[in-house]
Amino acid sequence: TSKAVTIAEAFCHISFPTIFAILMRMLGEQCVFPLPEPQDLFQASQMKFEDFQKDLRKLKKDLRACEVEAGKVYQVSSKEHIQPFKENMEQFIIQAKIDQEAEENSLTEIHKCFLETTAYFFMRPKIGEKEVSPNVFFSIWHEFSSDFKDFWKKENKLILQERVKEAEEVCRQKKGKSLYKIKPRHDSGIKAKISMKT
Numbered sequence: 001t002s003k004a005v006t007i008a009e010a011f012c013h014i015s016f017p018t019i020f021a022i023l024m025r026m027l028g029e030q031c032v033f034p035l036p037e038p039q040d041l042f043q044a045s046q047m048k049f050e051d052f053q054k055d056l057r058k059l060k061k062d063l064r065a066c067e068v069e070a071g072k073v074y075q076v077s078s079k080e081h082i083q084p085f086k087e088n089m090e091q092f093i094i095q096a097k098i099d100q101e102a103e104e105n106s107l108t109e110i111h112k113c114f115l116e117t118t119a120y121f122f123m124r125p126k127i128g129e130k131e132v133s134p135n136v137f138f139s140i141w142h143e144f145s146s147d148f149k150d151f152w153k154k155e156n157k158l159i160l161q162e163r164v165k166e167a168e169e170v171c172r173q174k175k176g177k178s179l180y181k182i183k184p185r186h187d188s189g190i191k192a193k194i195s196m197k198t
Helices: 002-030 038-046 049-076 085-120 134-176 190-197
Strands: none
Touching: 038 134, 049 085, 085 134
16 A cells, blocks of 8 residues: 555656646636737827828828939939839839828728727817827726736636646545555566575
């Protein structure tokens, strides 16, 4: 019976770290934080639609200036040296205009969705402002997400502790009940036969 207890103890010592690792993996897979990360909400609260619109206007102005400068190069270049520069620049400018327009449309659509979202949550602009700013909207969600994440971590820690206790209990029960029965060894070799004769 002492060998049986030793084997049960060894089983628990070997498998408990494995059980713990599996539980940690399961907890990690099942418990994905269900809200946007607080730092992402903080970053969103720092953005301003006006800054993006200003950047896009500057980009459009720079693109026009690039087109004018390319035109000047076309005029002063000889026909034999103008290619492939002219062809490449024209393709670049056409693609840049398409991309720039797509970005403007995307920003307009995002701004519209943002305003619809603030209206859905019955948020009103501050006095003197024409609309709710991302700072006001996302600061509230940042606070909520931060508090919720702290609570969520504590709850997950408690769940993990309960699972570890359950695994420890299973291990303790297995210590008492050996899964293997060990029979005493009967010597049947030459040594045993010689020792029986003497």
